Amino acid sequence: MTDVPALELAGVVKRYAGRTVVDGIEFRIAAGSVTALLGPNGAGKSTTMKMCAGFLGNDAGRIAIAGIDLAATRADALKRLTYLPENVVLYEELTGAENLHHLLGLATGTTLPRARLGAALANVGLPEEAHDRRAATYSKGMRQKVGLALALARESRLLLLDEPTSGLDPQSAAEFNTALAATAATGVGVLMATHDIWRAREVADRILVMAKGRIALDLDPAKLSAEEIERQFFLEAQAV
Numbered sequence: 721m722t723d724v725p726a727l728e729l730a731g732v733v734k735r736y737a738g739r740t741v742v743d744g745i746e747f748r749i750a751a752g753s754v755t756a757l758l759g760p761n762g763a764g765k766s767t768t769m770k771m772c773a774g775f776l777g778n779d780a781g782r783i784a785i786a787g788i789d790l791a792a793t794r795a796d797a798l799k800r801l802t803y804l805p806e807n808v809v810l811y812e813e814l815t816g817a818e819n820l821h822h823l824l825g826l827a828t829g830t831t832l833p834r835a836r837l838g839a840a841l842a843n844v845g846l847p848e849e850a851h852d853r854r855a856a857t858y859s860k861g862m863r864q865k866v867g868l869a870l871a872l873a874r875e876s877r878l879l880l881l882d883e884p885t886s887g888l889d890p891q892s893a894a895e896f897n898t899a900l901a902a903t904a905a906t907g908v909g910v911l912m913a914t915h916d917i918w919r920a921r922e923v924a925d926r927i928l929v930m931a932k933g934r935i936a937l938d939l940d941p942a943k944l945s946a947e948e949i950e951r952q953f954f955l956e957a958q959a960v
Contacts, residue, residue, distance in 0.1 A: 724787040726751050726878040726909020727772060732781035734767050741767050743933035744781065751877065754900065754910040756920035756941075758953055759930030766882075768930070769913050773803040773880050786877035799828075801878040802871035806886055808863040810855035816841060816866050817851045823866075824873050832873055840869040843906075844899040861892035868903050879903065881912040885919045897923040917953060921946045931956045 727749040734742040742764045749755050759765040770776040772783060774790060774797070783790040788797040810819045817837050825831045832840075841851050846865045855863065864884055871879045884900070885893040893916070900923055904910050914920050920927055921941040927949060929937035936956045939949060 728784040730782045749909040752907045753925045755926045756924035757913045763930040764933040802876040803880040804867040806883040808867040812856040815852045840872040844868040879910045885916050918946045
């Protein structure tokens, strides 16, 4: 596994209409690790995710994906990441395997043999019988797994997730966490924006809490209960 961080932010600033919404944040995400990004509404979490995904430019500081400066060599940097929104959009009339084939082609201009596409879907826990079912029959959790398989098939260095467990029932959320852990185990670095403290603690190696555009807390979930993380989160939220 490489020593180059999957993602590095150094002194990143974003302003809107003269107001600073992200204020000099700095952190790194190691290859193969999962970092959860929490924060109350207005903390700067969504803006941070959009900058990391290349949807917004930063006004100061540096963002690097797998060591590649996002501002200086945008196209090259974006080739190394996969971004999954809260609701993964698939082509309803295509099967899971066909969707993966098509999305991979759109993202990279190439594709993989069917066996390797199937292996990527299997690695994230999509049942084999679902590979050839139309996506119209898929649950949200199954759609998320196709998205994770895309990150594997692309050999992405960074995976950005926006509220991935929102709307999932407990079993589906647990299955998603298992699939996410399997994805990270291949060496993909993960940044996951979420409000789900309990699920974040289960899968994340690190929890960052944003408040007022800054990183207010940097927590090790292995050393804290979900209740303690929740308590610290709400203390920061009330201070905003």
